[in-house]
Amino acid sequence: MKKALPIILVLTAIIIVGVFFMGVKVTRTVDWEESFNEKSNKPYGTSIFYKELNNLFKNRKIRTIYHQPDSYLQANSEDGYGDHTAKGNYIIIGNTDYLSEESIDELLNFVDNGNTLFLSDYVFPQKFHDTLDVSIDYLNNEKDSITYHSLKYLDIKNIKIDRSAFMQYFSYFDSINHSVLGHSKTIESFANFIKVPFGEGQVFLHTEPKVFTNYNVLKNNRYKYVEGIISYLPDDDIYFDSYTKMQTRYTANVEKESNLSWFLQQPAFKWAWYTAIIFGILFMIFNAKRRQRIIKIIKPLQNTTVGFVKTVSNLYLETQDYKNIVDKKITYFLERIRTDYHINTTVLDDAFLTKLSAKTGKKKEDIKPLINYINWLRSKNEFFEENLIKLNRQIEAFYTK
Structure with missing residues (x-):
């Protein structure tokens, strides 16, 4: 040696x-992909703007939505099974082409009930254009890739935005009912930020989503332009869309890279x-x-049963596979009913309730909500965390009462 x-x-x-x-x-190398992802610290992610929402809307609830809007808003409606009734401002920045027809209808219904929808994208799904009576066009701006942005009614003028090879603007809108709140220009000025009344609420449409990204929020005084845009929204709870960002994250080539890809860069x-x-x-x-x-x-042999159960349950929770967990909870509950009380669980009807009440000694009205909820869950294909929590509480209550 x-x-x-x-x-x-x-x-x-x-x-x-x-x-x-x-x-x-x-x-x-710098990744200039326009992901608009609220978890991304890259130049065109929106993590800084997302974190500042708590300062822009103090004492208001900020909720991040990881589902299609129709699924979330239906669940959190007055007749839904969510934990609250959705009211306030729904914000979507970029990637609106991932919205389904059903989600667009539900967002417009959300606005019609007196709420606010804010959309910032280069172009919107055609259904928004048709329903809100607007059209978008663009100008080539490849010479210097610089546009200037201003807000009406606010002392915010000629905020320079670079890396803009194209400038989108509203080529048509209802000038009587729609309100122009902002303009963008290269040589000539065009409307790029408007407010559209719809039912009892309002829709804000903006055509330059890059201004909300980390690169622009941190550069010079551009954050003032972002603050000005957001100041037009009512001081209410915020529903921040993450679903459309998840789609770009799942379909990007980055998912094919190894876990060391970021470190090796x-x-x-x-x-x-x-x-x-x-x-x-x-x-x-x-x-x-x-x-x-x-x-x-x-080492002596260890009992790993509990560890195995924890590992499997954590796997399901981390992947948000609530349907799998709900199905297994129902299956294990009914299996125990068959084993302990020798009752056929094929059909959970009134006759089943009567037998179960008689054999367990529990009141029929105490058992009925649990059985009704299990029958309701069996008719659904999509579940949320709230469904799993409610099912677990009712099963635990069945055994403790």
Whole structure:
């Protein structure tokens, strides 16, 4: 080992010098993909704007929506099974083409009931154009890729936005009923931010979603333009769309990359990783032969049943597979009924309730809500966390009463 020490030191010096010179030449690439993702810290993510919503709407509830709007709004309606009735401002930034026809109808119904919808995108689904009576066109702006934005009624004028090869604007709208709140221009000025009354509520349409991204919020005074836009919204609860961002995240090529892809894009982490691998190989080479074999420690067998159950349940919860958990809860509950009370559980009708009440000694009216809820869940294909919690509480109450 002493004879090998000089070789190790020489190899270490060579590696360190090589890493230094190779690391100097590496330039970091910037991902300019327009994801508009509220969890992304990349230039065109919206994590900073998302975090600032709590300061812009103080003492208001900020909810992040991970489902199609129709599913969420129907569940959280007056006749729904959600934990509240959805009221306030629904904000969608970018990727509105992922909205289904049913979601568009439900969003418009949400507005019609006296709420507010804010959409910022380069172009909107055709159903919005037809229903709200608007049209969008664009101008090529490849010469300098700079546009200037202003807000009406506010002292916010000529906010410069770069990297804008195209400028979208409203080529047609109802000038009598619709209100123009902002303009964008290169040489000539056009309306790019309007308010559209709809039923008891209102829809805000904006055609430059890039202004809400990290790159623009942090650059110069552009944050004032973003604050000005948001100031037009009522001071109410916020429903922030994340569903459309999840679709771009799932369909992007990034999902094919390994877990080390981000680290390998950072020069410091990359060469630290390579250096650790090289030193690990050298360590194994010079320590292949040991003076004494390792004495293996034999641990006693452990009961891993509880750990296995926790692992499986955490897997389902992390993937938000509520349907699978609900089905298993119902299956295990009915199996226990068959085993303990010898009752056929094929049909959960009034006759079943009568037998179960007689054999358990529980009142029929105490059991009926649980059985009715199980029958209702069996008729549904999509479940939420609230459904699972409610089912679990009712099953626990059945055994404790």
